[in-house]
Amino acid sequence: MRKKLLYLSLLLLPAALLINLGIMVFIDDEAIRSLVAQEMLWSGNFVSPTMHGDAYLNKPPLWNWILALSFTLHGEVNEWAARLPTVLGLLGFAATTYYFSRKHFPSYLAAIHALTVITCGRMLFWDSMLALIDVTFSWVVYVQIMLLYEHGRNGNWWKAFGWTYALTAVGFMLKGLPAIVFQGLSVFAVLGWTRSWKQFFRPAHIFSGIACLAVLALYYWQYSEYVDLEKVARRLFVESGKRTAVAHGLVESVQHVVAFPFEMSYHFLPWTLLLVYLLQPGSWAKLKKNDFAAFMLVAFLANIPIYWLSPNVYPRYLLMLFPLLFGSLLFLHQSHAANNTRSYRTLRYTFLALMTLCAVVIPFAPLFPGTEVVSYAWLKSILLGAAAGAIVWMAWQSERNLLILFTVFLLLLRIGFNFFVLPPRADQDERGILVRNTAYNVMEGHEKDSVAIFGYTLIEPATGYYLTKARGHVVRRQFEGFDSTTHYLVSPIEYPGLEVIQTDSLYLRHLSRARPDGDVYYPFGTLPSPPRERVEWNKPLRDGMGSGM
Template sequence: MIDQRPFSKSEKQLLFGGLVLLIFSFFYQLGIYPLYLEEPRRGIIALEMIFQDNFWVPTQTGDLYFRKPPVYNWVLIASYKLFGQYSEFATRFFSVLSHLILSLLTFAFVKRYLGQFRAALVSISLLVSADILVYFSTIGEIDLFYALITTTAMFAVFHFGEQRKYWQLFLIVYALTAIGFLTKGLTSLPFTAITLLVYFIQKKEFKTLLRLPHISGILVFSGLVGGYFFMYSQYQDVSGWWSTLLSESADKATKGGFLKFLNHLVAFPLETIKNILPAGLLLPVLFKKGTIAKLKSNPLVWYSVLVFSFNFLIYWFSIEAKSRYIYPLLPFLIIPIIYIATNAKEIRWAKVYKVAITVFLILFSLIAPIGFFVDGLENVDNLYVYVVVLLIIAAILWYMFLAKGVRPYIIMICLMVAVKFTFSSIVPQTRQKETGAAEDKTLGLEIAEITKGQPLHRLGDVRMSLTIVYYIEREREEPLYQSQTLKEGYYICYSDDLPKDRPYSILREFAYWGEPIYFISLD
């Protein structure tokens, strides 16, 4: 399928050029479009920690926030300090950097046990995984940072376990588990528990889990997590954390009903395969006769199979599970796929993939010039430059494929790089100019400018776009607190809460989920 001869000079040149272009594409225009989806929530909480000079108590518009512990907010604060501004780029930087670091760490880890050739294929396949490439590497969310922490812990279990360095194993794994817990909550516990059980049971060393190093690791976890909540208790009651974290986990597992459960059983594995493209194209190699014996022949590969399978089951049977929840498991799916693909010798499958790559190259070569004529792209600056670059990339790939004999899978990886470059060239500009988030940013900046130096509150229980809130708070450098009474200054409220006994002026009217909202000043 993928022959094991070392990379040729042409392949090395192509991979190096592709890697340079890919890293550029990850960061190109990353900060030109407004925060949207869950991004502004992360930004708001980090900003309010800074503005209130309290790094222990997460708040959202001044209200206590319990759904996610604060580690990722600390990461955002560090990014804001690093770049010296509360910018969109700073909000997204560490998310993208986490993915790059995890891919590099995966290379170093796999190289030790499977050699440089397979390590390169595994790490680059992870780096260009479709779902991350065109979606989650474009937003400042928790999941890629969380994957870095959690996957590193899983690597550490095998790495130190094979060397029988159990003190290092348990202390490092439980320290990382504590960081994961303080990043995303209870989900870190089953990841660690299942991974430890998988490793020590298949090694027939279950008693190791009953010994002092493991107990010490648990104490490290308890100390780090307990230390945070002790500090939190100096400011607020901690009881809200437990009820929120437990109820969130239960809802994700059971919410939705039987039909939704059946749909999830079918859709979730298919979505997982789609998310790891192009490695997903190689998945059929796992269904050949004798594959299990080959997987068992290498300790890391078999460990990867077991870690992925038993952890995946938790999310396969959890109705509300999303694909991003299993990002920490993706390396452990890609490792066995690449291992078997580089051991397969069937000429028939190799020909199939060669034909498939030819089709992909033809489609890519035809789609690039079409960019000149697609409706909706007329507002993209320098579109013709991007199209020319894509045509040059297409020509290089054709030459490398036909004249230099570069292997089809490497061509496919480079096509994914071209997809990322296309996405980073066009989509950020459309998000900057044409989305609802762009309108919300404009409104938030206008409100902040109008109210600068004056009191501004949310009146009553008004709910609004967090993008608007983020830009108001960023510019005013203070939380947008709630108020139940009218005093002076400016307010944002529902129509039912408009003042009835004192004069006011409506400065802006907008809506959230169809509900009219008013920005007013008291006369």
């Protein structure tokens, strides 16, 4: 029965991860990655990322290359094509988790460990649906940690450092400096765990690090033909440092330190409920019976302080770390289940109660507001409710299979989420729909006109993406050489005194949320008195204002 349930979980994965994947309007970070990838395809320049023809400095280009490949294979640029690589990266992440865990855990426990990567709340109901770097980057970092451990504990330091510094280069090309930070902390964790501190100064480590830098230098040597690398380096440090305590006040930092463990435990439910095992006396002694389980907790604790001490951190930045914690917690769960401890019984009945409650609600999903847009709603809810009810009944009957039944139930919940939450959410996303529609309306009728963004006008990325998609080619920023025939998109916030003969307007959703006095629209039209000089900006540039390069 257990093997059949594992196969069932695999069969449910495509439905759980793919149904209605492309239905929602892009959030801004998705739009950035997609717009940069689209402009690469149009320009044929895969070395120097751009947004609106202006140098984009915030991130290296590897994720944009991946999206560009997906767009090419799909034959078009859209939300589905942008988000599919995230799903594939997640499946690779889970498969890799199983591969390494199977070396040290029974196959059943390794499979559950792999499924926790997919079914933790933050991943299952948010990050797996977005075209962001973080899932794939987390996969790369997790493999780094695992390879350091596997080869390091066997004394194969050339492999340990060689492979992981190669992956550090990959991670850097995905997200920049965090890849180096994770590698450094994980190296210290492994060297400390294996009591091999001398390896830090040995040729294997030194030459592997140099090789990593050499690989990155090859790319940046090519990149230097397009931009000033000093500005790129400054921007990468700003991107990495703006989340830290240095960029925030003392009070905010202290509040974050106190709230962090509770917030992260919430985001990674339900598997963080297993923390009840770790908080009990003797948990470390139990973990030390399995070197892998103990090391995973050490690796987690070695890397987590960066974010614990950094305000303004998103849970997606920690996606590579919680599988380490989950592995340790599952090992403890196995021990508690074998001894039928009070903690295990409490957790078991908590899981059963949650499953039962949800199974009772699922058949009545069509009664919730907004679900009238769901086709065949009652048929879907009854079938899902029946499946969920069967899983709950089996969970009450088969205690030994509780974890796999719980993961199957979570996948059914995600399918229900795809059916009954995503369509109403997409239908009721008035601001997102307005962003897309006004972008299309602005471009309508201007196919033969010259169109540009005026200077450092702040453009929200989703707005810029849909504007570009409606245009069919790059909508460039223009900093000089203005004329009276080009139609410009102008921010009245950055350029309040600039006169525009307005023919249309463009909606800005985030600026509108921040303005209690009403929605924000940018005028779109020609300039009766275009500036003769290049426009400059002497204040700090905000995200969305371009680089001027």
